[in-house]
Amino acid sequence: MPKETITPRGKDYSQWYLDVIAQAELADYAPVRGCMVIRPTGYAIWERIQAGLDQRIKATGHSNAYFPLFIPWSFLMKEAEHVEGFEPEVAVVTRGGGEELAEPLVARPTSEAIIGHSFAKWIHSWRDLPLLINQWANVVRWEMRPRLFLRTTEFLWQEGHTAHATEADAEEETLRILNEVYFDFAEKEMALPVLKGRKTENEKFAGALRTYCIEAMMQDGRALQAGTSHNLGQNFARAFDIKYQNADNAEDYVWTTSWGVSTRLIGALIMAHSDDEGLVCPPRLAPIQVVVVPIYKGDAERPAVLEAIDRIVSAWDGRFRVKIDDRDQMTPGFKFNEWESKGVPVRVEVGPRDIEKGTVALARRDVPGKEGKQFVPQEGLADRIADLLHDIQQSLYQKALRFREDHTRDVTSYDELKEAIETGWARAYWAGTSEDEDRIQQETRATIRAIPFDQPDAAGKCILTGKETTQVVVFGKAY
RNA sequence: CGGGGUGUAGCGCAGCCCGGUAGCGCACUCGCUUUGGGAGCGAGUGGUCGCCGGUUCGAAUCCGGCCACCCCGACCA
Structure with missing residues (x-):
């Protein structure tokens, strides 16, 4: 007779998630709100994730480095959109050595600023490009509503930062990471089917030109952003004065990218494969097979x-x-x-x-x-x-893929969309504005998770405005 | 920051209405018997009842204030 230690998924999905974590001894709450202790079993999974990603990151030509946790407040202020996006969630240190600091330091919410500063010093010539750097680090974002692994005040991640001579090179890098690192890792190692696409203006990274993403569907039909890759254009190059001399002896700003995945992937792993008995870990990722x-x-x-x-x-x-x-x-x-x-x-x-x-x-x-x-x-x-082991890996992937397909509907009206997002994703023609997107979010709590790379040949009518368009997007409620 | 909930042993809870100095299950320790789907019996260990103050001869219990955490929303990887 099994003890009832895990709440069944059907009864209370949120509680089930927390119960699985407790039962599998993946993490504990820390004394500080929003922070968590990653226990040995959970950390072993993270180490497997690190190994799989690190190998792919290096295989695509990147080197690991480490930049400091503390960033001068003024650095964060240099890129307008960036500071607007992150200001509300930064933790600031104002005292040190028993005294008030001359300039407050922020605990990095991400490292574009501090790395941009270094890049400006390192890059002089087109011969220095591309510069391909990755770092494994912790970052801090003051969260309103924390949730173990999915949204914690401090989390672990890798963040790649690169600089290129041309926009085309930066774009190629951004997409290579999405395809050869994130997509490949998620599907092959985590047995996690993910949707590849681009983010809308509303959803893109603060300070980026374009953001690409992989989105995964959880067993409750909600979407989880599993990884992002940003083409930062010349925004940060201008803000941090990252210039180089090109082959024609002229000075030019570099084009930068950044990309990251975090301990959130452990949350994705749990919610994609696990059952009412507890955690289900795909064999290629499992610390113990x-x-x-x-x-x-x-x-x-x-x-x-x-x-x-x-x-x-x-x-x-x-x-x-x-x-x-x-x-x-x-x-x-x-x-x-x-x-x-x-x-x-x-x-x-x-x-x-x-x-x-x-x-x-x-x-x-x-x-x-x-x-x-x-x-x-x-x-x-x-x-x-x-x-x-091979069979389990395949069958977990197939099961998750079938679930996603069964819970993704092509919809042609707003009413159909509202219905579809109650159980999963809705795919629809879209020609709306950012304001239209906001309105849909307010009314349905769903957002455009991605503009999939996979686009139809034929045109159709926008679900909201009725305008003719060839663009299809995917709506869903997100974690 | 809004709404809801909870703070009593490591965990889950009862006791509170009707004040009299704390109990149950699991876990833990020891012993014996067990071992192919969460073992049984016996004997034990463990608690400033979230914090501060008030009322009272006496507060886990009544009153006031504070704090923390969890869940549901607005912001986000």
Whole structure:
């Protein structure tokens, strides 16, 4: 009889989300409002995310560096739109060394300002371009309404910052990151289907020319912005005086980009794949891919079972990330449930009967309970596990993709849109203004999540204004 | 910042209306028995009742003030 420790999704989605985090020991609340402690299990997932992204970021030619947490207040003020966007949410340090500071320092909400300052010093010639930098850092944004992983006052992320000689180069960079880093990572490693597109003026980054994004659908039909990539034009180059001499010996401003994904991805992971039993982690991302649970009665059987496990696991030759749960005080049933709630993709059970018959019990997390469990021969087990992990990865992706498709509707009227966004996304022709967009948000609480790259060939009528247009956008309620 | 809710053991709660010095479940510790889907029994440990003040012989309980956190909205990765 399972204990009711996780509120079912159908009953209270928000509570379910918090329960999964508590049960899987991903994070805790900190003593400061809006801040969280990322616990070892949650941090291990973040390290896997970091590894997958870092490798892709480096493969596309970027180098890691680190810039300071504190930014002079005046730096933030240099780019008008940027300061307007971030001013309300910056934390400011006014005292240090026991004295009032001459100039207040802000804890970075993002690092365009401080990095722009360095770029101006480093870049002199067209030969210095492109400059491709990434940093792994924490940032601080004073949030009105925090939510674990999705919106916390302090969060961890990577932020890429690059400078280019031409607008075309900057645009190419912005899109390369979206495609080769973010899209690829989300779909391949996280098994998370994401919609690629451009943000509207209303939704773009404060100070950017254009913002591109990947948007994911959560199991309640709401949208989560999973990553953004900005073409900053020459806005920051002008604000921070980042100039270079081109091949014709003339002085020109560089074109910059910035792009980031954060610990919010852990929230996406939870809400995309998990179920009422707890976390479901895709195998490629899972810190532990296979957990082995020994089954035995008393001290007499224990050594033989542990020996057998040792032999079986060493035959896998390090192919998987494995945890042997040899804790003697817990019953097997308890362990099954614990690892299930922590999202470990595959469980292997080895008991006296298995030793006798040369079998093991093999259970898959995406089919919880006894239904996902079968007894299989020890022979060829490693290949079987490899296949199973691969199959789970694919099936999680397919399931999430099917969910998104089932919850995305093409709509041709405002009424249809209102109905569609109650359960998911609405795809519609759109020729409205920023004000029209605001109005829709006020009336429906939905926003334009993206102008998808995938656009129709034929024209249609704007859902609000009735004007003929070829542009299709996707509406949804966002996290 | 608006609306709602909650603060009593590590967690979840009861006790408060009707004041008399704190209890239950889980967890934790020890022992024995257990172990293929959240083990059983027994014995224990653990609390300035969010904070400050007031009323009273006496406050978790009544009164006043404050604080914190969670949930739902406006702003955001």
